[in-house]
Amino acid sequence: MYQIIKQIIKTGIKTEAALPPDDSMRLTPARLQQQILDVFGGALSIRLVDAGSCNGCELEIHAVNNAYYNLEGLGIKFVASPRHADMLLVTGPVSRHMEVALKRTYDATPDPKLVVAIGECACTGGMFSPTNSLGGKGESYATCGSVSNVIPVDVVVQGCPPTPAAIMQGILTAISAQKNL
Amino acid sequence: MNSIHPNLHLTPLATAIPAWQGEVKAGDLQMICHKVAEGGGRLVALWARDLRESGFMLHVLLLNGKGLLCLNLPLSRDLLHYPDISRIFPAANRMQRAVFDLLGIRAHPAEDQRSWLRHAAWSADSFPLRKDFDEAASRSPLLNPLPPRAPLSNSLPQAGERTNEKGNLESLVEGANVCSPAESGTQTHDDYPFVRVEGQGxxxxxxxxxxxxxxxxxxxxxxxxxxxxxxxxxxLGYTHKGVEKRFESLSLQQGAKLAGRVSGDSTVAYAWAYAMAAENIANVAPPDRALWLRALFLERERIANHLGDLGYLGNDVAFSFGFAQFWILKEQVLRNNATLFGHRYLMDAIIPGGVTAGLDEAGKQTLLAECAMLEREVRLLRSLYEEHAGVQDRFIGTGRVTPKLAAKLGLCGLAGRASSQCWDLRAQFASAPYGMLDVKMATHQNGDVAARVSVRFDELFESIRLQREIMANLIGGEDLAHPMTELPANGFGIGMVEGWRGEVMVAIHTDGKGGLDRVHPHDPSWQNWPVLEHAIMGNIVPDFPLINKSFNLSYSGHDL
Structure with missing residues (x-):
């Protein structure tokens, strides 16, 4: 126990205060924390749905929970059931085999709900789709292409995979938009 | 190798590890597989391809102590089946079913004929990897086409638009309800015939x-x-996204990017295996410097994944301290990757012919400092894990796979080594540059979660050592790549790399013009998923996440 406590003290606080500035969002964690409080009472709950990704985006979504990004420090946490969630994070070009599961998960999420599409494939269909584009269909025999072909999407976070900082920005952007609805 | 069977005439295959190929007759396939299995060999992969008027070709890739053996079995168009080998190699069961789903040629008389990769995305009588596959005709339409999209909420809607937006959302929800499987024609997603266990309670x-x-x-x-x-x-099969079909329409370079996205956590292993296969076909040797850098990338991928898994294994036994600590270390490795090589997971850093990122003297110093830091911290964390009674209580004896069972089922890679299956390509068939590194294989005989944790720790330290050695051998100045534009016609090449999870294999067949005719990536998860079913038997349900994590198998790499 002594060693564990010593290591915790030695490690110190790694959490980085600010996200890189982005003009289109113009938000800081401190202000956002206030907005989260306003909209979701300080506790935004997220359910991840991997709808067919290569697992690259999942690695970065794991990383937003590490000590450097510490998403939970902003009052945002991942939950085990869509019925407990305010937001769905969806990754992958939606494989046809996940289409029904994704729709059912969306239906099971109570209103008001937000959807953030994470990663190039979720935004456009990515490498897996012959006709990928942000507005296009991006379908193939095995995929439905972008997430927005299957369920309504609020925010898209591009990148292959997007960095943890970008994923957090996407989540925070979605919340700030919700406030003004 | 030639003494395996009198009818088997082998020719050497140009790969980075010793390999032979030979044509077999259907009648000899089982006997040859049997001989290889008896000699301690195992099945690596099984795939097939459509040769149009000349029928189909089935490829069975085996590995024994001497190297790889690729058996090629031609099948005529009017006899679309081949002898079942799943009784000899149980791991063949799902591979054979996948071959049927994608190409329509069946193992006969295999007991298990259920579809594996095909759920409902395409009809049972169409086969995506056949060259005459009509994508549009065979696929089900999108179950529920969406009404026009509401604007992204990045652009904030004005007050007057509120009802619109909301109304739109509501109609979407109703629309989604309509798409129950029952109403989407013959497409049902939930009718897989699981084996039922019956009895009281x-x-x-x-x-x-x-x-x-x-x-x-x-x-x-x-x-x-x-x-x-x-x-x-x-x-499984939920993440099937048509990777193998997609390769057919890509160039050599685009194919390398796709190979790097078969399984995102093993991007280096796949990109290297793909590049190796392509280089073998074209008979191109990448510059020495590129090979050293590839090994550096592969060891960094192993380090990052092992750190992440060790953190999660702590987390899964309610020791969240372990998660916090290991993920701090992992993040530092990823950040160094991004700074030095341009990508946190090193995607697209390996291309056919070489690599895209080098390492200068300052970069070496950064990595040497990282090595020292990792060594110090991981040693401390290992002692904390080992001395923590609660952690050890959950780890020891949980999810045990005995060496005997592991050998029978063909358990491979990291999980295999934790059950005394001593296979590590880096040590046994050390291709350049591993031949100069003398890799020490980490093994354990207990086969439980604790053993898989222990192997991860041992491999971490070994990878740190290798990283230092690689950097000592890495000299600047030389080219990073001998760029390759295209491949020779009608070529066949195999690339195989010991990724962090196990051996990753990519086979490339080129067509008459040198284009990608068939690319088959194979993940070690194919072998290890069925063993997980055995590892959980007799354990309690709450231990499943822990056991599952200790294997950490790929879905995407398996579903393709």
Missing amino acids: VHEIAVGPVHAGIIEPGHFRFSVVGEKVLRLEER
Whole structure:
């Protein structure tokens, strides 16, 4: 126990205060924390749905929970059931085999709900789709292409995979938009 | 190798590790497989391709102590089956079913004929990897086409638009309800015939495809009595996104990018295996410097994944301190990757012919400092894990796979080494530059979660050592790549790399013009998923996440 406590003290606080500035969002964690409080009472709950990704985006979504990004420090946490969630994070070009599961998960999420599409494939269909584009269909025999072909999407976070900082920005952007609805 | 069977005439195959290929007759296939299995060999991969008027070709890739053996079995168009080898190599079962789903040639007389990769995305009588596959005709339409999209909420809607937006959302929800499987014609997603366990007090727990954690999708069907698991049956294929079909329309360079996205956590291993296969076909040797850098990338991928897994294994036994600590270390490795090589996971750093990122003297100093830091911290964390009674209580004896069972089922890679299956390409068939590194294989005989943790720790330290050695051998100045534009016609090449999870194999066949005719990536998860079903037997349901994590198998790399 002594060693564990010593290591915790030695490690110190790694959490980085600010996200890189982005003009289109113009938000800081401190202000956002206030907005989260306003909209979701300080506790935004997220359910991840991997709808067919290569697992690259999942690695970065794991990383937003590490000590450097510490998403939970902003009052945002991942939950085990869509019925407990305010937001769905969806990754992958939606494989046809996940289409029904994704729709059912969306239906099971109570209103008001937000959807953030994470990663190039979720935004456009990515490498897996012959006709990928942000507005296009991006379908193939095995995929439905972008997430927005299957369920309504609020925010898209591009990148292959997007960095943890970008994923957090996407989540925070979605919340700030919700406030003004 | 030539003495295996009198009818088997082998020719050497140009690969980075010793390999032979030979044509076999259907009648000899089982006997040859049997001989290889008896000699301690195992099945690496099984795939097929469509040769149009000359029929189909089945490829069975085996590995024994001498090297790789690729058996090629031609099949005429009017006899679309081949002898079942799943009784000799149990791992062949799902591969054979996948070959049927994608190409329509069947193992005969295999007991298990259920579809594996095909759920409902395409009809049972169409086969995506056949050259005459009509994508539009065979696929089900999108179940529920969406009404026009509401504007992204990045652009904030004005007050007057509120009802619009909301109304739109509501109609979407209603629309989604309409798309129940029953109403989408013949397409049903839930009719897989799971094996039922019957008896007093037995009940089933169905989990997935959407899991409770941040994991890939798959379905697990547990048959339990009380808390004890009697049986687990997996249903995979949910992330099938047509990777193999997609390769057919890509150039050599685009193919390298796609190979790097077969399984995102093993991007270096896949990109290297793909590049190796292409280089073997074209008979191109990448510059020495590029080979050293590839090994550096591969060891960094292993380090990052092992750190992440060790953190999660702590987390899964409620030791969140371990998660916090290991993920701090992992993040530092990823950040160094981004700074030095341009990508946190090193995607697209390996291309056919070489690499895209080098390492200068300052970069070496950064990595040497990282090595020292990792060594110090991981040593401390290992002692904390080992001295923590609660952690060890959950680890030891949980999810045990005995060496005997592991050998029978063909368990491979990291999980295999934790059950005395001593296979590590870096040590046994050390291709350049591993031949100069003298890799020490980490093994364990207990086969439980604790053993898989222990192997991860040992491999971490070995990878740190290798990283230092690689940097000592890495000299600047030389080219990073001998760029390759295209491949020779009608070529066949195999690339195989010991990724962090196990051996990753990519086979490339080129067509008459040198284009990608057939690319088959194979993940070690194919071998290891069925063993997980055995590892959980007799354990309690709450230990499943821990056991599953200790294997950490790929869904995407398996579903393709």
